Every structure is written in C-alpha cells, then in structure tokens.
Amino acid sequence: MPNSSPSRLDGSWRRLLGGSGVVLALKVLGALGGFVFSVWVARTLGDAALGRAELFILWVTVGATLMRGGWEGAVVKAFGAWTSQGQGARIRRAFRRWTGAMVLIGLVVAGLGSMGFADALGPSPWIGCGIGAWVVIGWLAECLRGTGHVSTYALFQPGWWMLLAGLLIVFGVEDPALALVLSGLGMAVLALLGAGWWFRNRFEPAPQQTGTSDISMARLALPIWLGSVLHLVLSWADTAMLSAWLTEADVAHYRAAFRLAALLTFTQFAVNALGAPTFGALHAAGDRAGLRRTVHRIGWLNTAVALPGLLFLMALGPWLLSWWGPAFVREEALTALAILAAAQALNALSGPVMYLLNMTGGERAGLAILGGSAVVQLSTGLWLVPEHGLVGAAVSAALGMAAWNGVGLVWVRRTQGFWMVSLANGWWRRS
Incomplete structure (x- = not known):
C-alpha cells in the first residue's frame, strides 16, 4: 500500500503535464492575440485609444462577473461531481435550464445598454452588448471545464476575444470598443452553438436523476x-x-x-x-x-x-x-x-x-x-x-x-x- 501512492501520483503527474501542455499552448496563442491587439491599437490608433480599449475591457470584465452571480464557479463543482457519478442526463437538463437563464441575462444587459443606460455606466455605448456577450461566454466556458473539456475552455479566454477584435480593426473597424463587441458577440454565438451541440451529443437524455437543487x-x-x-x-x-x-x-x-x-x-x-x-x-x-x-x-x-x-x-x-x-x-x-x-x-x-x-x-x-x-x-x-x-x-x-x-x-x-x-x-x- 505505501508504495502504490507514489506511482499513482506519478501517473497523475504525467497526465497533468500532458493535459496542461495542450491548455498552455492554447493560452500562449490566446495571450499572443491579446498582445497583437494591444500593440496594433497603440501603433495605429494611438496611446489614448488603447487606454479606452483597456477601460472597455475592464468594464466588460467587471460587469459580466457581477451578472453571472458566481454560478459559473458553482457549475464547475456541480458538473464535476455529476460527471463522476454518471449523472449525464442531469447535466444535460441543468445545462439547458441554466444556460437559458444566462442567455436571458445577457440579452437584458445588452438591451439596457442599447437604451442608453451605458452612457452613465461605462466608457462606450457598446458596453451593454460587451457585458452581455461575456455573461454567456464565461458561463459556457466554465460549463465545459466542469465536464473536463479544459482544452475547449481555454479557447474562450479574453486573449482570443482580443485577437478577433484586432483582426476586425485590420479590416477597417476604427473603434476598438466596437471591434471588441463584434468579436465578443461572434464568440458568444459560436460558443452557444458549439457547447449546445457538445452537451446534446455527449449526454443522453434519461429518466429523472436526483442531484444538487x-x-x-x-x-x-x-x-x-x-x-x-x-x-x-x-x-x-x-x-x-x-x-x-x-x-x-x-x-x-x-x-x-x-x-x-x-x-x-x-x-x-x-x-x-x-x-x-x-x-x-x-x-x-x-x-x-x-x-x-x-x-x-x-x-x-x-x-x-x-x-x-x-x-x-x-x-x-x-x-x-x-x-x-x-x-x-x-x-x-x-x-x-x-x-x-x-x-x-x-x-x-x-x-x-x-x-x-x-x-x-x-x-x-x-x-x-x-x-x-x-x-x-x-x-x-x-x-x-x-x-x-x-x-x-x-x-x-x-x-x-x-x-x-x-x-x-x-x-x-x-x-x-x-x-x-x-x-x-x-x-x-x-x-
């Protein structure tokens, strides 16, 4: 018995290194995207434009985190436990119900922003749409992480968001905030379609299962x-x-x-x-x-x-x-x-x-x-x-x-x- 623990740990360590390598590669690529966006905005639009873009990112990050209410962290624990217990049908039902609620929250926040409330709350009229998009993106990313899909989770990080925004600026979008909103909305739609497809095919429907309320x-x-x-x-x-x-x-x-x-x-x-x-x-x-x-x-x-x-x-x-x-x-x-x-x-x-x-x-x-x-x-x-x-x-x-x-x-x-x-x-x- 004493000798088995180190071998099990070493095996877990090797798996940890292998899995982390994939996530680290995606993280590096995403971070490079963030650097490309930052440098490109500063070089082409000026220091002040980059400052406004950074403040826009600040407001989106703060707003989306507040709006999700901590449920994105709770779902990691819940889905992790249900996965180990084989409660796939419950994961599927919970994902549909809670994702619907998060999408609704995102739409409400985006709608309030379009009605002019963003003028009093943030540095750009697009702030509501940005927050709404990241309510959905952040939620879906944590749902995937909770079920062990960590490599896909790494794709839904701010660096990739900024990389897409940088590409939009290259193709003619002159407002960094608008570029960030458009890239965020695109990521939210892709994440919703992709995660929905994955959960639907990964977890089969079954009779009611008990679990966390x-x-x-x-x-x-x-x-x-x-x-x-x-x-x-x-x-x-x-x-x-x-x-x-x-x-x-x-x-x-x-x-x-x-x-x-x-x-x-x-x-x-x-x-x-x-x-x-x-x-x-x-x-x-x-x-x-x-x-x-x-x-x-x-x-x-x-x-x-x-x-x-x-x-x-x-x-x-x-x-x-x-x-x-x-x-x-x-x-x-x-x-x-x-x-x-x-x-x-x-x-x-x-x-x-x-x-x-x-x-x-x-x-x-x-x-x-x-x-x-x-x-x-x-x-x-x-x-x-x-x-x-x-x-x-x-x-x-x-x-x-x-x-x-x-x-x-x-x-x-x-x-x-x-x-x-x-x-x-x-x-x-x-x-």
Whole structure:
C-alpha cells in the first residue's frame, strides 16, 4: 500500500503535464492575440485609444462577473461531481435550464445598454452588448471545464476575444470598443452553438436523476461570487484608479507593463486549471504527502518559467515596451514593469496557494485573505496613485499580491503542515 501512492501520483503527474501542455499552448496563442491587439491599437490608433480599449475591457470584465452571480464557479463543482457519478442526463437538463437563464441575462444587459443606460455606466455605448456577450461566454466556458473539456475552455479566454477584435480593426473597424463587441458577440454565438451541440451529443437524455437543487447551487455560488468580486478588485483596482486621476494614455502605458509582467504566470493558468481537482481528491483521501508532492511540483513548473522570465523582463524591458511605441518607454512605465514583474515572480514562487485553499475546505479562509488583501491594495492605491501615478498603481498591486500570497502561505502551513514555496522544497522530495 505505501508504495502504490507514489506511482499513482506519478501517473497523475504525467497526465497533468500532458493535459496542461495542450491548455498552455492554447493560452500562449490566446495571450499572443491579446498582445497583437494591444500593440496594433497603440501603433495605429494611438496611446489614448488603447487606454479606452483597456477601460472597455475592464468594464466588460467587471460587469459580466457581477451578472453571472458566481454560478459559473458553482457549475464547475456541480458538473464535476455529476460527471463522476454518471449523472449525464442531469447535466444535460441543468445545462439547458441554466444556460437559458444566462442567455436571458445577457440579452437584458445588452438591451439596457442599447437604451442608453451605458452612457452613465461605462466608457462606450457598446458596453451593454460587451457585458452581455461575456455573461454567456464565461458561463459556457466554465460549463465545459466542469465536464473536463479544459482544452475547449481555454479557447474562450479574453486573449482570443482580443485577437478577433484586432483582426476586425485590420479590416477597417476604427473603434476598438466596437471591434471588441463584434468579436465578443461572434464568440458568444459560436460558443452557444458549439457547447449546445457538445452537451446534446455527449449526454443522453434519461429518466429523472436526483442531484444538487437550484437552491443549493445558489448557496454554493454566493461565496464563489464574493471571491470573484475580490479578485476583480485585486486585478483591476490599479487600472481603475489610474483612469480616475490620470489620462487614458497613462492607462495604456501601465497596461502594457502589466501585460508583460503577467507573462510570468503563464503556466499557472494551464497547470492550475487541471491540478485543482487533484488537490481536492488527495485532500479527500487524506493523502497529505501526495498533496504536498503535487503542490510542490506544480510550484516548480511555475518557478521554472517565472525566474528566467523575471531576468528577461528586467534586461529587455525598454525594448519590449517599445513595441507599443516610443512613448511607452518612459521611466514610470519601466519602474512599474519592474515592480509588477517582481510581484508576479513572488506569485509563482508561492505556488497555487489560493487554489489549494479553495479545494481543501479553506474557502472561508480564502475569502478572508482576499478581502484583507483587497483592503491593502485599495488603501495603498488611494494613497499612492494620485501622487505617484503608474509607480503608485504598481506598488499597490504588488502589495495586494504579496498580502494574499504571504498570508496564504502561513495559513497552508498551519492547516496542511508544509510550506508551499517551491525553492524551499525540491521537487524530488517524497515526504
């Protein structure tokens, strides 16, 4: 018995690497699409146009996340459980019912935007249509992830949305917001048709099966929604504050630095998307040694990308920012890039700390940690951004990341008995 666990884990590890490779490839291609869009808008339409486009993306992301109400996270858990229990017919019925509700929400939001409400809520009259499209896209992506279709899930990410928008700009659409809306609507229609076809053919109708009710789903969705809201604060508060005190061009310069720094966490999206269910399974089985090995190996993958990437960004930062244009190579942007890159490297070194908390019964602790980190970021941002601009925004974002990783590491040590920092634990260690 003692010898079987490592072999099973090693087999799971090999499958994790293989599956993550596909997702990582799709993530890389999607991220390249986001870079192409960003650079193309800055080069052809100017810094301010890119700033407006980034703010449009901010509003769409925030609005769609709020409108989905956390159900996209709850459906991952529900569909994952029903898949393992063989309740395919229930998945099919639930998908049809809940997808209908999400489509209705998307249509209502788009309709309100077309009636003029967007003028008071966002930077573009197209904001309602953009939010409505991403209510549907985000929901369908999580439905696919919940049933194990992670590679298709990776296709419905913002990078691909931006790539399609960039192609529309190349073909003559001069308003980046309109290009984003058109590409979002196209993705929503394709996702709805494709996911509908897949669920209809993958899961056969059958007599009524029992399972999680809508009421229990709503209870499950609430903490997930709260966590999503806190993630929004930690991901976008710096950009929102810059838009309040500085110009659209400043927003563009900061977001270029932010996108470059985010390259250091590429592997987290791919490996964590597949590794999170493994955390839950090992925790449920009481296999703390296996959990520790899996966490450290995933952390080493993240570290292997982040540390060389950090050196690369530090050495070639001015050249990389010059892709967007000469105005982006300014001292503030370079300093912001260095700060954000260091924070993202810390994020990678810490490993998938929030994933581990959420999959091992630490959801409440995770919410508290994210809430405290959001307070840290908001308070420091309000203090620093008006006086220090891009550098102040970068410092506030870095402090938010440091807070959730630092406290999360201590909490995992307290509850699981090991430190997650990969450099302190060689991947070869088995105990």
